[in-house]
Amino acid sequence: MLSQTVQFLLSGLTSGAIYALSAIGFSVIYNTSGVINFAQGEFIMIGGVASVMLVSAGAPLPLAVALAVLLSALAGLLLEKLAIERARNASQASLIIITIGGSIFLQGVAQVVFGRGQRALPPFLGDERIRIAGASLLPQSGLMVLTGAALVAALAWFFGATRLGKALLATSHNRLAAQLVGIDVRAILALGFVLSAAIGALGGAVAAPITLTSSDVGVMLGLKGFVAATLGGLGNAMGAVAGGLLLGVLEALAAGYVSSAYKDAVPFVLILAILFVRPRGLFGARVTERV
């Protein structure tokens, strides 16, 4: 029975790590612009899809992943420059709707370039399973957790210890004040999109051997990532990872001990309960709105 429980937890860890990687991107963009970017799932998709295409074109895996991340960053930059920046005086709700449009557009492009099928990326560290107490885990799952942890550490350093990172935070807190102290706000907003697009693509590439990849893979990953980011507290990278892992483990335990037919419902009910008690998420900062 122990091995069964361990397997449920490992299964949750695998799904959770994917949700966490997706959630980090939501946090970064929220941190810089206060926008929920619904095209975030598409950056994840680009990471996986571009990696697969480059690998099958003969590129070595690390190069393929690096190029996919660059490509996604470029897509993020274009989305910001061509759509978001032009509507910079619009309300946040309008900006969010623009990101939904961007998401549909990117998905359409991917469907034309990549085709409608599904493909798999070979696992980075082979597919020899790791056995833990009678249960098993793929090395790729471990790699996803490590990638998530590394991103959290890098982002904590970036936002906490570099001038650029602080400029990003300052812009999100008060755009006008940031501009007055000499921060190039337009460049900073573009940087926010580039950064989150790159992070999304990295996550997408690392997750691709597990999730498989297709032009519509971003829809589910984006949705679950958004939920995880909200659960952990929007704008907090550590919270995003914690939210993702919690969501994955809750799903697995619900499927294992309640019923797999209700596995999507049980975690969402729990999340509603958590958000009822802590509306800003598990790690969300308390914000006082000026009236």
Added chain:
Amino acid sequence: MRKLLLACAAGFSAALALPARAAPQSAPIKIGASLSVTGVASFLGDPELKTLQLYVEQLNAKGGLLGRKLELVSYDDAADPTKANSFAKRLIEEDKVDLIVGGTTSGATMAIIPLVEKAEIPFISLAGAVAIVEPPKKWVFKTPHTDRMAAEKVFEDMKKRKLDKVGLLSENSAFGQSGKKETLGVAPKYGITIVADESYGPKDPDITTQLTKIKNAPGVQAILVFGLGQGPAVVTRNYGQLGMTLPLYQSHGVASEEFIKLAGKASEGVRLPASALLVAGLLPDGDPQKPVVTAYAKAYAARYGSAVSTFGGHAYDGLMLAVEAIKRAGTTDKAKVRDALEQTKGFIGTGGVVNLSATDHLGLDLTAFRMLEIRNGTWALAK
């Protein structure tokens, strides 16, 4: 474009100075189609449309039918039943087609049925659901196998291997849930007990939890997965990850090369029911379906440069059933074509041998499915 074509046609007939009396006879026979060429079911609708276009051209090149050309009038309903309904209306009232082929999805088909029944026009659906032909409706036929037949074929094979305690893992999509319902329905008939009944989401990244539960279900001897696309591949990979050895069965929903590629080496030994079309090369020489499926696969690959899918095959069967019926009726009179369709006997299509009757508007039996096993990374006929 249409006007231009009509003008050309008019010009040609004038040039050929056809006798006026033959004019209505030489008007093209109109085949209407509402297919899901884009949208979620595009992987079904796209090859269906390509197949219809290919064979309408081929038939016309051979001189058409009853001395008349065929004309395909098709619309893209994007798997939206509302659109399918209004396109069917347009096909019947404005385009005045002689019959309709497809309905790609079951939803679209169900939306078309009331219209064709009222307008009394033959309709051959390309969708899966049993409800389309059960109970039989006067003007409605269909070509694809049903989920129930897939379940029955799997159970037949399990009985042969003396496996009678089965863990069912179904996708919570329309396809998976219909499959689950049919599986649970026919299991008692084959003396099979379902000892575990689990489900998963079509985009779930990890399904080891459900597989672990099935593995630990008391007495379980085999697993049957009912799903479409990427989910069953993830299930198979997780099955490999857990080092499971229970015989693994999949449904006809994964019968494509893509599945073997996605699932990788864990797919070794997986069994599934599939149409003969996928294994055209493996069929023994005496097989009645061999010439049909080989010719279709060759023609499709030559024209579009991609491998055939069973879905395109359903469209081939639908069109050819209609063509044969019109030939036998010797007219495009709707009631006579319908009667001729219903009397179809021994028609060999890509989906199997079709014997239609007043009570059976599908006309396939279990021999339409071949039990396949994945061996050395490719399909083989299961022994």
